Amino acid sequence: MNIKFLINLKETLIEKVLLGCGLLTVLTTVGIIYVLFSESIGFFKEVSLIRFLTDTQWTPLFTQKHYGILPLMGGTFLTTVIALGVAVPAGLISAVYLSEYASSKTRQIVKPILEVLAAVPTVVYGYFALIFVTPLLKNIIPGISSFNALSAGLVMGVMIIPLVSSLSEDAMRAVPFSLREGAYALGSRKIQVAWRIVLPAAFSGIMAAVVLAISRAIGETMIVAIAAGQQPSLTLNPLVPIETVTAYIVQISLGDTPHGTLEYKTIFVCGMTLFIFTFLLNMVCFMLKKRFSEIYE
Amino acid sequence: MNKKRIKIIDSIFPLIGLLITLLGLAVLAALLVDAFLDGHKRLNLSFFTSYPSRKPDQAGILSAWVGTVWIMCTTAMIAVPFGVAAGIYLEEYARKNKLTDFIEINIANLAGVPSVIYGILGLGIFVRMMHLERSVLSGGLILALLVLPIIILATREALRSVPSSIRAASYALGATKWQTIRFQVLPAAKSQIFTGIILAMSRAIGETAPLIVLGALTYIPFLPTHPVTLSEKFPFLHVSFQGFLDPFTVLPIQIFNWVSRPQKGFLADAAAGIIVLLVITFVMNGVAVYLRYKSQKKLS
Structure with a gap:
C-alpha cells in the first residue's frame, strides 16, 4: 500500500462521515413522522377520523369524553x-x-x-x-x-x-x-x-x-x-x-x-x-x- | 388620491415607520421594567443557592440553574460537532443532486417545525423506545436536534464567506481537500461559526415546551450527580457519568411552574427567575452581535 492510497482512503472516509452528519437531519424528520403517525394510528382505532374532525367538543380528561379537534x-x-x-x-x-x-x-x-x-x-x-x-x-x-x-x-x-x-x-x-x-x-x-x-x-x-x-x-x-x-x-x-x-x-x-x-x-x-x-x-x-x-x- | 394628500403622507411616513419600528422596543422596555419591579427584591444570594420550596420567600433556583448548565453542556456537545460537520459537507463537498436538494429542503422544514413537536419526538424515541427516561441526556438530545438546523445554516453561511482564493492557494500547494478545509477554510470561518453556535445556544436556553412534553419534572429538590468528585483513593478523583441519566429541571420550566401558581409570592420568584434568564440571553446575544461586527470589520 502506498501513501497516496492511504490519503485517498482518509479523504473518502471523512467525506462519508460528514455526509452521515448531514443525514442525521433526515433521520430527525423520519423520527418525527414515525412517532406521530404510529401513536396516532392507535388513537384512530378507538376514535373515528370523522368524529375527530367534526365533534365540536374536546374533553378527553372528563368523564363525558369527546375527541373533537x-x-x-x-x-x-x-x-x-x-x-x-x-x-x-x-x-x-x-x-x-x-x-x-x-x-x-x-x-x-x-x-x-x-x-x-x-x-x-x-x-x-x-x-x-x-x-x-x-x-x-x-x-x-x-x-x-x-x-x-x-x-x-x-x-x-x-x-x-x-x-x-x-x-x-x-x-x-x-x-x-x-x-x-x-x-x-x-x-x-x-x-x-x-x-x-x-x-x-x-x-x-x-x-x-x-x-x-x-x-x-x-x-x-x-x-x-x-x-x-x-x-x-x-x-x-x-x-x-x-x-x-x-x-x-x-x-x-x-x-x-x-x-x-x-x-x-x-x-x-x-x-x-x-x-x-x-x-x-x-x-x-x-x-x-x-x-x-x-x-x- | 390627490397630489396634496400624497405629499402629506409622503412627508409623515418616515415618522410613522420609525414609531412602528420602535413599538417593539417599547414593548421590550415595558417587559424589562415590569420584570425588574416585580422581581428585584428576590434577587439575593440565597435565591441562587436554594431549592424550590412551598414557601415563596424561601424558594430558589439552585436546581434550575444547575440543570440549565447540564442541559446546555449536553446540547452543545452533541449539536456542535454534528451541526458543523453537516454544514461542512453541504457547503464544501455536496454535489448538486437529488440527495443534496432533499437534505436542504429537509433542513429548511426542520427549522420551522414547532419546538413542542421535538418534545413529542423525544417522548416517543428517547423516553419510550431507548429508555433514557426523563434524563439530562434525553433533554440535551432533544434540544440538540432542535438547534441543529440553526448551527448547520450558520456554518454554511460562514464557509460561503471565505474567499475561494484561499482554497485555490491551498490546493496549489498540494493540500488535499480535507487539509484545505481543516487548516485554511475552518480557521478563517471560525469566529462566524462561533457566532452561530452562541445564537443557537441562546435559543436552546429559553426553550420550555419541548422539555415539558418530555416530562421534565418541575419540582426537583436535588442536583444531578456531580461528574467529578474527590475520593480518598488514588487517583483521588472519581469521574461519574450518572448525572446524564438523572432527572432535571431548567430555569424556564421553573419560571413556568411559578407563573402557574395562584399565590402572589411565587410571581415575584418567577420575575426574579426571568431577570436571570434574560440577563443570560442578552449577554449571549450581545457577544454574538459583537463577534459578528468584529468579523465583518476584518473581512472588509
Whole structure:
C-alpha cells in the first residue's frame, strides 16, 4: 500500500462521515413522522377520523369524553389571527421604513435591537401577557377574563414582528434599483415608489414572510399555555379563555398520563395535526422564497 | 388620491415607520421594567443557592440553574460537532443532486417545525423506545436536534464567506481537500461559526415546551450527580457519568411552574427567575452581535 492510497482512503472516509452528519437531519424528520403517525394510528382505532374532525367538543380528561379537534383548532386560529393582525402591518411598515427610508446607520442600530425581541424566551412573553398586558386590557375592556386569547395573541404578534420585518426587508432590498429609478423618472414620490413599485415587486418574498409568521404563530406554545387559558371552546370571542392545540399538549404533559392510554395518545394526535399544518406552510414558504430569489437573477 | 394628500403622507411616513419600528422596543422596555419591579427584591444570594420550596420567600433556583448548565453542556456537545460537520459537507463537498436538494429542503422544514413537536419526538424515541427516561441526556438530545438546523445554516453561511482564493492557494500547494478545509477554510470561518453556535445556544436556553412534553419534572429538590468528585483513593478523583441519566429541571420550566401558581409570592420568584434568564440571553446575544461586527470589520 502506498501513501497516496492511504490519503485517498482518509479523504473518502471523512467525506462519508460528514455526509452521515448531514443525514442525521433526515433521520430527525423520519423520527418525527414515525412517532406521530404510529401513536396516532392507535388513537384512530378507538376514535373515528370523522368524529375527530367534526365533534365540536374536546374533553378527553372528563368523564363525558369527546375527541373533537375543532375547539382546539379554533383556539389556535383565533390567537394566530390576532397575532398576525399585529405582526403583518407593523412588520411591513417597519420593513418599508428600514429598506426605503432609514439611513444605513439607523439600520445598523435598529436591526440588532429588533433581533433581541425575537431572542426573548417565550416563557417570558407568557409572563408578560398574563401579568402586564391582561391587567392593562382590563382597564379598557372591563369584561375581559384573566385568561384570554386577545392578550396572548397581541404579545405573540409583537414577538413575530422581527420575523416579518427582516424577511420582508430582505425581499424589498433585492428589488433592483432600476425599477425605483424608473418610477422616480415618471414623477413618483418616495411613498408611491415604496408601496406601488417595491412592495409588489417583492410580493413573493413578503408572502413567504407572512406564511412563515403564520406557521410560527400556530406552533407557538408557552405564551398561549400561560396566558390564553385551558378551556377548549369553539368561539371567536377573544375575551374569554380558550385553549390552543399546543397549549393542550403542554397541559396534558404536565399531568401524569399513563403510557398507552387514549389520553396519552391525544398528545400525538395533536402533535400530528400541528405538524401537518406547519409542514404545509413551511413548504409553501420554501417555494415562495425560491421563486423570489430566482426572479431577479 | 390627490397630489396634496400624497405629499402629506409622503412627508409623515418616515415618522410613522420609525414609531412602528420602535413599538417593539417599547414593548421590550415595558417587559424589562415590569420584570425588574416585580422581581428585584428576590434577587439575593440565597435565591441562587436554594431549592424550590412551598414557601415563596424561601424558594430558589439552585436546581434550575444547575440543570440549565447540564442541559446546555449536553446540547452543545452533541449539536456542535454534528451541526458543523453537516454544514461542512453541504457547503464544501455536496454535489448538486437529488440527495443534496432533499437534505436542504429537509433542513429548511426542520427549522420551522414547532419546538413542542421535538418534545413529542423525544417522548416517543428517547423516553419510550431507548429508555433514557426523563434524563439530562434525553433533554440535551432533544434540544440538540432542535438547534441543529440553526448551527448547520450558520456554518454554511460562514464557509460561503471565505474567499475561494484561499482554497485555490491551498490546493496549489498540494493540500488535499480535507487539509484545505481543516487548516485554511475552518480557521478563517471560525469566529462566524462561533457566532452561530452562541445564537443557537441562546435559543436552546429559553426553550420550555419541548422539555415539558418530555416530562421534565418541575419540582426537583436535588442536583444531578456531580461528574467529578474527590475520593480518598488514588487517583483521588472519581469521574461519574450518572448525572446524564438523572432527572432535571431548567430555569424556564421553573419560571413556568411559578407563573402557574395562584399565590402572589411565587410571581415575584418567577420575575426574579426571568431577570436571570434574560440577563443570560442578552449577554449571549450581545457577544454574538459583537463577534459578528468584529468579523465583518476584518473581512472588509
